[in-house]
Amino acid sequence: MVLAPSFDGLSEDFKVLSDKTRLRIIGLLRLKEQCVCDLTEVLQISQPGVSQHMRRLKQVGFVKERKDGQWVYYSLNTEHPLLMLLLPQWPAHPEDEERLLQSKGCRV
Amino acid sequence: MVLAPSFDGLSEDFKVLSDKTRLRIIGLLRLKEQCVCDLTEVLQISQPGVSQHMRRLKQVGFVKERKDGQWVYYSLNTEHPLLMLLLPQWPAHPEDEERLLQSKGCRV
DNA sequence: AATATATATAATAATATAATTATATAAGAC
């Protein structure tokens, strides 16, 4: 299976992967689905910043979203060929994982 | 084997892959090593443009260079884990391959 | 209905990127 039908699409995929914050987000989604508020807490950037990153990740099909009440949960799209190729070798980010465990969570 | 020791290095790798022209260059190097002048002719961008792309590809270790007289031949670095992971599924670019065949070549 | 919480979008500003042209360097030919 080929990574993408054209270099235009493929370069777009790589552009989305070319930002460190988005790599961290993928690293967190690899553990389990996450809502925007938890990601905001772990990444320590503004909430709109997170939402914009999620939009880009969704645009190229790396993530799916699931709405539950006022929360939006994002998870990795296991149908994406490039993402699935990369994921088994994805590096860990111990600081983020630690902070995720310690985050109190925004759900009541 | 992990793709990179940190997200900093990995995002840098993806940044280099996030440009369509550089994906085309990798596609051409996949066929055989190429000198700057041949790449310039096939890609139809300026020669300094090609040199700058090659510099970025070299910086992250995607390509190696070999000097032969006044020519510099670039080839893919088969030691690079990410590149080697991607390469088997690399898309073809028939127009570039066609133009490479028809290019007269800069060697005398 | 009013308020609070979660998320998305718009506007903006700082920085990065990629192309070009101009110039420098280095090797080969005469």
Place this chain on the structure above:
DNA sequence: GTCTTATATAATTATATTATTATATATATT
């Protein structure tokens, strides 16, 4: 040495990216 060819670097410009703040929307709670 001078001229030509191949490549690299510097300077510049146009565009893209990513962060922020301000605001809008949508759901839940009271």
